[in-house]
Structures are given as structure tokens and as C-alpha cells.
Amino acid sequence: MRVSQRSGLFSGVAALACATVLLEISLTRIYAALFGEPHAFVALALPLVGAGAGGALLYLAPPLVRPPALFARMAILSSLASGATLAAIILLAQRGPAPAAGPAPLAWIALLYAASTVPFALAGLALAAAIRHVAFEMPRLYLLDLVGGAVGGLAAAVALRAGAPRAALAAAIFFAVAGVFFYLGSRCREGEQRAPGGLVATFVLGGFVLLAGDVGAPWLRLAGLRRGAPDRTEHEAWTERSLITVDRPRAGTAMMRLGSAAQSPILDAKTVPPPQPEDMAYALHKDEGPALVVGAGGGRDVRAALKAGQKDVYAVEGDRGVVEVMRGRYAAFNGHLFDKPEVHLVEGDGRSFARRAPLLFRNIVIPSAETAEASTSGALALSESRLHTVEGVGDFLSRLTPEGTLVLSRADVDFDRLLSLAAAALRRAGAADPKDHLFACSAAQRTALLARRTPLARQDVEALRRHCRRHKFSEAFAPDRPGTPIRELIVEAAGARAPEVEADLAPPTDDRPFFSYSVPARRLPAVLGDLGALRAEQAGLCALAALLAVGAGLFALVALLPVLAARVGRLRRGAAALDAATAASAASPPPPPPPRARALFFFAAIGAGFALVELAVFRHGLLLLDLPVHELPAVLVVLLVSAGVGGLLTARVAPDAATWTSARVAEVLVVAAVLAAVGLVPLARWSLGLAAFPRAVLALAILVPFGLLAGALAPLGVKLVASISPALLPWCWSLCALAGATAMALGALCAMNLGYSALLLGAGLAYLLAAAAVPPAAAGSIAAGGDELGPSSVDAAGAPPARGAARPEPDVPEVAPAG
Structure with missing residues (x-):
């Protein structure tokens, strides 16, 4: 061949x-x-x-x-x-x-x-x-x-x-x-x-x-x-999102583990679901519905709703692998739960479904599948939760009947922040005194918080208390019994001012949707300085700090190593050779060195800018595309292909025009990043109520321009550096990649502490620096080669042919020699 x-x-x-x-x-x-x-x-x-x-x-x-x-x-x-x-x-x-x-x-x-x-x-x-x-x-x-x-x-x-x-x-x-x-x-x-x-x-x-x-x-x-005992694992299946394992049933329950940080029980058809704090809403509404369960998992909360007499239960599950387990191997075990006529299964994003649903719900339950270990170790710090934001809780509250209830469940260690979140959402929804709308109880290291748009009457509070006492749940919060002084301050502030405590109690927002990240910005240096506590209590932040240290260290090493190597080489040449070179240079001054620093800085800036834009735009693209499981490859394909097309469009740009073009493209990216910082989060939230096709069009309208613009800068930069000094290209490419790795860690840290808007502003700053550092092109241009890659038309000094100089024949392309 x-x-x-x-x-x-x-x-x-x-x-x-x-x-x-x-x-x-x-x-x-x-x-x-x-x-x-x-x-x-x-x-x-x-x-x-x-x-x-x-x-x-x-x-x-x-x-x-x-x-x-x-x-x-x-x-x-x-x-x-x-x-x-x-x-x-x-x-x-x-x-x-x-x-x-x-x-x-x-x-x-x-x-x-x-x-x-x-x-x-x-x-x-x-x-x-x-x-x-x-x-x-x-x-x-x-x-x-x-x-x-x-x-x-x-x-x-x-x-x-x-x-x-x-x-x-x-x-x-x-x-x-x-x-x-x-x-x-x-x-x-x-x-x-x-x-x-x-x-x-x-x-x-x-x-x-x-x-x-x-x-x-x-x-x-x-x-x-990271799962239960391997000898108890009965079923193991990889999905596009994670590894799902199911333990052998014990006492009518098979534990389904999702990845390393979540689990959900699968109950057999004859097992009555044991009472959990999430079920307290049914103590108020009995069999009144409809009910919505966001995160159906193994179906325990769906079974609890049916046990309470609900005749119309909507179950939303975003992981297709979970649905396949429940409707596949364990369908007979769970009594074909998801195929019952009273249960309406929806694959997709629960918040988007609630916004689009043509009905109001009497009960909305959002259970938590995270393990206690994951919550206490900080392993979820990097994980976003669009359900647990002020805007997300507000969306669910708006889909309730006037006396409907929303129940949110999290680990005990997260309860104070959950309370702050619910209070802020209620105040935004018009509640004058959020504490009158809240009640919480806990069991087995998990606390459920009930929120209602209308205030809880005294008889409602008493009914909830009786329910908790009957099932031996611990009361965590009530309108007349806040539980702790901190919780009383939280509901009074309702997000306007968080109490000064070691954990971050500010309510998460769509711009900063990291519910499980609990380190206040003022304590970040102290937390990073305590390595023992960092590893034990902040696993996510520890991994991010390690990536930042490695990326920044390698970037500095690569930036300085060639300079150090050159100095060592000059020392080895000896004093005599240096004296001779000095004398020759005095007689005939050499041309000025190529603008190496500007080329290197330009590539570092576009590498950092692309990483920051990708972090923010990619995440919002996933939110816009409500395609269970397939949104990741869809967004990846759109972003990569559009960036590649953007690079291809630079093919006809001559090197002497590439400087101007690069600067203008970088400046347009600055404007686009600033506009995205202002409008991307509100636009993504507004789109949740749209149908799938308009949301896909909106996602394309956001992803494609960013891809086209950002993808044009690397080929333009290569064209410029190749016209100056082709030997610099590997160094420039190396700094571009390492700057991207460092920016990924810095960008994630920025989003966790300041939000995605600040991240996009950081991307705009990177592109502004790139626009200022665009290296000037040397005279001449690089011509396209033929079909075979053969001898070079670049001379031994590495300079490109002068403008108007003879070009090789089409079947003898130009390949620069090694520098």
C-alpha cells in the first residue's frame, strides 16, 4: 500500500x-x-x-x-x-x-x-x-x-x-x-x-x-x-459517566454504587421502604399529588411516594446506566418499579424537566445519593450541582402548588449551607421571613429540609414533629426552634450576609454552583498551608492544588530551561572563543535577535485563554444540551470541530498580515469573554424552559463562535513564529500546553471561589495580553507545499525565502530544516 x-x-x-x-x-x-x-x-x-x-x-x-x-x-x-x-x-x-x-x-x-x-x-x-x-x-x-x-x-x-x-x-x-x-x-x-x-x-x-x-x-x-467489599459485588457495568456496581441483596436490599462517591438502595418488590426524613412531606399531604422525584436512582424515594398513596409520580434520572440497571437485570427484583402505570420515568435533567412540565407539583423531593465519606472528605468540592443553587431551588419552588413542599436532602455536615440556600431562595421568591417556611429533621447522618412557598401553620409544624418522633428522627430546625444560634442567624440573613464561621455558608448560585465546596476565600491560604488537614478534609482542593503546583512548576522550568542550557553552552565554548566572537561582533554587528519573548508570551497567553474559555463555555454547553449521557461528546465535537475550522480559515492569511489578524481576533475574544461573563449564566438559566431543539441551536450559537475565534490563534501564531525562527516552534507549543494545564487549575479555583463570570473575565485578560504580545512577522511568506514532503526551500540560517524569490516546483514542498 x-x-x-x-x-x-x-x-x-x-x-x-x-x-x-x-x-x-x-x-x-x-x-x-x-x-x-x-x-x-x-x-x-x-x-x-x-x-x-x-x-x-x-x-x-x-x-x-x-x-x-x-x-x-x-x-x-x-x-x-x-x-x-x-x-x-x-x-x-x-x-x-x-x-x-x-x-x-x-x-x-x-x-x-x-x-x-x-x-x-x-x-x-x-x-x-x-x-x-x-x-x-x-x-x-x-x-x-x-x-x-x-x-x-x-x-x-x-x-x-x-x-x-x-x-x-x-x-x-x-x-x-x-x-x-x-x-x-x-x-x-x-x-x-x-x-x-x-x-x-x-x-x-x-x-x-x-x-x-x-x-x-x-x-x-x-x-x-472505591466501593463495598469486592466479594459482595454481584453486578458491574461501565456507563458513559461512571462505573456502576451492585452488591448482592441483603435483607431485601441491593446497594447500587455510582462511581466512588454515591450510592442508592434497590429494594425488592416485597420490601417496604424504611422511613427516611425525605418522606416527611407526605405527613402533610397524604395521598395528594402529583409528586416529582429528582434523582430516582434505585427507586427508594419512588417507592416511598407510592407507599404514601401517590397515584401520579414523576421520576427523573439523568444517568441512563441507572435506568438500564433498574429496567434490566434488576427489573424483576424491584417489581418493575419504573414501568408501573403510576410512575412516569423521565431521562434528563430534573431542573429542566420541572421548568418545562405543564403541571404544578404537590411534592418535589430531591434526595442525595452522596456517601457520608465523600461529603466529609471534600471529595465533591469540584462537582457542580445545578439543583442546589439559589436559582435552582427557586425554579423548583415556582413549580409547586401554593401549599406544595420541596424536600432537599444532604449529609449532616452540609445542613447549615443547605439552610442558607433555602432561606435565600425563599426570600428571593417573596417570603418575608424564611424561617416560617422551613422544617428539618435528620437520621443516619443525613438531614432533610422541607421548604414551602407559604408559611407553615402551627398545626403543620406539629404534624411534622409527630412524624419525626414516631420514626425517631432528630429535629434539626423548626420555625420556633432554630436549633443553634448560627442557624437563627442564617435564616435571618437569608444569604445577604453569611455568619463568620470557618465553613463557607454563602448560598451557591448558578454562577458559582459548587455546593460542596465549603472553604471561604479568606481562609484559603490557611487551608492550603495545612497539608495534613488538606488531604484529610479537602480532597478536591488538595488535588487541584497539586495540579496547580505541578503545572506552574513545569511551566517555569520549561520557560527557563532553554535559557539556562544556552548559558551553559556559552560557558563551555571557553574564554578564547567568546573573545573572538566579541571582536567579530564589534567589527560587524549582528542583526537584532528575533522577538523571542513576545512569541513565547503570545503562545502562553492563548494557551491559558483557551483553557479558561473551554472550562466556562464547555460547562454551560453541557447545561444547554439536555441530552442524557450524550451531551459530553456533543459539546466536545462542536467545540473541537469549530476550533479546527477556525484554524483552517487562516490558511490564506499571509505572515505579514498574520500580526494584524491575530491581534484583531484576540481583541474580539476579549469582547466575547466579557459579554459571556455578563450574560452567559442568565441566558443558560432562561433556556431551561425551552424545548430541546431551540436549546441545541442556542448551544451552537455560543460554542461555534468561541471555537472559530479561539481556534484561529494557534495556526496564526505558528505562521508568525515560522517566519521569524522556526526552531522556536516546539518551545512555543510547549509553553502553550503547560500554560493551559496551569490555567485549568487556576480557572477551577477561580470558579469555585468567585464564579464563572470571574473565570470568563480572566479569559478576557489572557486574550488581551495575547493581543498586546503578538510578535511581528518577518518579511516574506511561507508557501504551500506539494503532495510529497521533501527538501526544504528554507536556507541553512532558517530564514524564509524573500518576497519575490523563486519558489520550488509544486512537487517539491518546503520543509524547514532542524534549528
Whole structure:
């Protein structure tokens, strides 16, 4: 089989990107299952860290990958990335997490992260080499890179159904396939070094054999999962969102565990649901309905509603995997609960359904599936909850009948903030004194808070008290018995001023929807400084701080390492050589050095800006697209493809016009980020009441412009740097990636403390700095090459041909030599 070098290059880069995104998503699921939800966010940054490491390595050692061994080395790197992926997945699967005590876990987790970063570093080195030596093809290269990433996102949606470890094996196969394309490209031109076909074939066949072996006789299962006793696990299934396991039934109950931080009981058809604090609303309304349960899970709250005499129960569940468990293997066990005529099952977002539902509800119950361990350890700090915001609670209150009730359940440690949230929402809804609308009781480390739009009468409070006493629940709050002075202050303030306590009691909002993040901004330095308490009580913040430290450290190292290396090299040349060079320079002053600092700063700024925009716009895109399970690949595809198209549109921009174009695009992004900071959150909330199609159109109207604009800057920057000093490209690309990884951690920390509006303003600042730092282009332009990648038209000094100089023939393209 013979392919052109251009086809081999483009196909190989697309396969590399596909494998990278597929492996990235697979690792987020694996790390979440092994170590908890915060580690999933850290895993998202591994491709950026790897790309930064690969680009820096190429800049420091250009002979690693350059013509005439460009394709051969890229084939080797892709094959090694496949092997490194296999090694990392086997290491993660077979060893599992280290013990929880002592310093060993940190070293063990660091080792696992390092092993997981190796495939991304090898792939990043190959991509940096392609950008360095085929810079004139950057717009098309960038398009295919991002389209390949979008395909990887779609492949993840399919492959994760077979399990995250198998999806990672599929990523290893895609890495090996990229090696095949580069191997074929190395065979199509005389003088090009041939790739080792045996090595490439070994990893392709090895990946397929391992995957086929696991399908035939499963051997790749995660050891040491964060779940109940493994010997009690009866059912295990991966979904697009997480790993679901179900324990063997005991006393008529099978415990379903969702990921590492949530669980929900499945009751058998003959078991009467035991009383829980969430059921107290039925003490007021008896069999009056309809009722809405947001987060149906294993169906306990649906069963409780039916037990209370409800004839019309709407159950909303956003995880299709849960529905498949309830309607599949455990359908007979639970008495076909979700198929009963009284139960109306809805797959989707509960808040959006409530806004669109054409009826008012007598009871709305929002149970909590989070485990007590996850709540007390801070493992949920990075998790958003659009249900538990002032606007979200207000939306549910507006869908109640005048005397209808809303019941919210959380762990005991979260109750004070839950009380603050409900009081603020009631005051916004017009309640003069929120405490008269609230009642709470607790049991088994979980507290349920009942809120009503109209004040609770004395007989209502007494009925609720009798219900709690009968079932031995502890009263946590009542209009006449606040329980603690802090709670009395909370309901009086109703969010206007939070009491000065160690935990953050300010009510979450749609702009800052992190209900489980409880560290006030004023205490953040002190919390970060206490490493022992940080690990034990703030797992999410600890993971974020570690990512920030690693990203910032690598960024500083890569920014300074080439400078230090150059100084060492000058010292080694000796005093005599330096004196000679000084004399020569005095006689004939050299031209001024290229604007290196501006080029590096520009790439760092656009890397940080894109990461910040992606964090904010991506999250709101997920909210707009009410597509259970499939919203993640949908938003990913739209954002990546639009960014790739934005890069392709720069193909005809000449280098001498790229400076002006880059500055204008960055300035437009500044304006777009500011407008989004002002209007994106209100727009997303308003859209919740729309049907699916208008919301999809609105999501496209937001995602596509950001993608087009942000995607144009990297190819323009490559064009500018290639006209100045092509040898700088790997360094620029490395700083761009590492700045993105650092910005991810800073952006998440900013959103948790200040909100997404502040995050978008930070993105606007990054693009403003990029607009100010756009490097000027050198004279001349880079022409498009032919079908084969051959000898360079760039001279030995690395300068591009002068304007009007003779160009090579179409079948002899321009490839810059190594710097």
C-alpha cells in the first residue's frame, strides 16, 4: 500500500489526536473509580502536561525528530505511545490504589500519574515535530488534529460502554494505527529513512490481541475500587459517566454504587421502604399529588411516594446506566418499579424537566445519593450541582402548588449551607421571613429540609414533629426552634450576609454552583498551608492544588530551561572563543535577535485563554444540551470541530498580515469573554424552559463562535513564529500546553471561589495580553507545499525565502530544516 507523505502525515496526526482524547476520557473514569472524583479533573490535564513535555524535549534536542527521519521517528514515537498506554493501563488495573495511611500513597499516586503521562508526552513530541517541520501546513494539520480529537470523543461514548480499561486499550490501538500511517508515509519517497515495520506491526497486533483476549476471557479489571467489599459485588457495568456496581441483596436490599462517591438502595418488590426524613412531606399531604422525584436512582424515594398513596409520580434520572440497571437485570427484583402505570420515568435533567412540565407539583423531593465519606472528605468540592443553587431551588419552588413542599436532602455536615440556600431562595421568591417556611429533621447522618412557598401553620409544624418522633428522627430546625444560634442567624440573613464561621455558608448560585465546596476565600491560604488537614478534609482542593503546583512548576522550568542550557553552552565554548566572537561582533554587528519573548508570551497567553474559555463555555454547553449521557461528546465535537475550522480559515492569511489578524481576533475574544461573563449564566438559566431543539441551536450559537475565534490563534501564531525562527516552534507549543494545564487549575479555583463570570473575565485578560504580545512577522511568506514532503526551500540560517524569490516546483514542498 502506497500513500503520499501528506496523506500519511495528516492521517497519522488525526489518529494520534483520536487516541489522545479517547485515552484522556478513559483515564478520567479510571482515576475517579480508583481514587475518587477529584482525580478525574487532574486526569483531564494530563494531555496538556504531556504535550508540554514533548515540545520542550524537541526544542532541547532537535535531532530527535527531523528530516529525513521525520516519518520514521514519528512512527516509532506513536508505537511507543501505544506500548506506554498498555503499560499504564495494566499498572492501574492490576495494582490499584495504595493504602490510605502514611506517605506511601502520595508517591504511589505520583508514580501512576507519571506513567499515565508518558503516552501523552510521546504523542506530544510527535505532534510538535509535525508542527516544527511542516509549519506551512499548520491550518490543515490543526483542523485534522482537532477533528481527530472529536472522533476520539465520539469513540469514547461508544467504547466506555465496554469499560474504561477496554476503552484505553482501544486508545492504544489508535496510537499504533497512527504509527502505521507514518510508516506508510516514510516509504513513499526516496531518501526518506524507513520506519521499522516490525516494531509498528508488533504494537498494532499486540493491541488487538490484548483487546480480543479481554473480550473472550476478561482479565483487565480494576483492583482496589472505591466501593463495598469486592466479594459482595454481584453486578458491574461501565456507563458513559461512571462505573456502576451492585452488591448482592441483603435483607431485601441491593446497594447500587455510582462511581466512588454515591450510592442508592434497590429494594425488592416485597420490601417496604424504611422511613427516611425525605418522606416527611407526605405527613402533610397524604395521598395528594402529583409528586416529582429528582434523582430516582434505585427507586427508594419512588417507592416511598407510592407507599404514601401517590397515584401520579414523576421520576427523573439523568444517568441512563441507572435506568438500564433498574429496567434490566434488576427489573424483576424491584417489581418493575419504573414501568408501573403510576410512575412516569423521565431521562434528563430534573431542573429542566420541572421548568418545562405543564403541571404544578404537590411534592418535589430531591434526595442525595452522596456517601457520608465523600461529603466529609471534600471529595465533591469540584462537582457542580445545578439543583442546589439559589436559582435552582427557586425554579423548583415556582413549580409547586401554593401549599406544595420541596424536600432537599444532604449529609449532616452540609445542613447549615443547605439552610442558607433555602432561606435565600425563599426570600428571593417573596417570603418575608424564611424561617416560617422551613422544617428539618435528620437520621443516619443525613438531614432533610422541607421548604414551602407559604408559611407553615402551627398545626403543620406539629404534624411534622409527630412524624419525626414516631420514626425517631432528630429535629434539626423548626420555625420556633432554630436549633443553634448560627442557624437563627442564617435564616435571618437569608444569604445577604453569611455568619463568620470557618465553613463557607454563602448560598451557591448558578454562577458559582459548587455546593460542596465549603472553604471561604479568606481562609484559603490557611487551608492550603495545612497539608495534613488538606488531604484529610479537602480532597478536591488538595488535588487541584497539586495540579496547580505541578503545572506552574513545569511551566517555569520549561520557560527557563532553554535559557539556562544556552548559558551553559556559552560557558563551555571557553574564554578564547567568546573573545573572538566579541571582536567579530564589534567589527560587524549582528542583526537584532528575533522577538523571542513576545512569541513565547503570545503562545502562553492563548494557551491559558483557551483553557479558561473551554472550562466556562464547555460547562454551560453541557447545561444547554439536555441530552442524557450524550451531551459530553456533543459539546466536545462542536467545540473541537469549530476550533479546527477556525484554524483552517487562516490558511490564506499571509505572515505579514498574520500580526494584524491575530491581534484583531484576540481583541474580539476579549469582547466575547466579557459579554459571556455578563450574560452567559442568565441566558443558560432562561433556556431551561425551552424545548430541546431551540436549546441545541442556542448551544451552537455560543460554542461555534468561541471555537472559530479561539481556534484561529494557534495556526496564526505558528505562521508568525515560522517566519521569524522556526526552531522556536516546539518551545512555543510547549509553553502553550503547560500554560493551559496551569490555567485549568487556576480557572477551577477561580470558579469555585468567585464564579464563572470571574473565570470568563480572566479569559478576557489572557486574550488581551495575547493581543498586546503578538510578535511581528518577518518579511516574506511561507508557501504551500506539494503532495510529497521533501527538501526544504528554507536556507541553512532558517530564514524564509524573500518576497519575490523563486519558489520550488509544486512537487517539491518546503520543509524547514532542524534549528
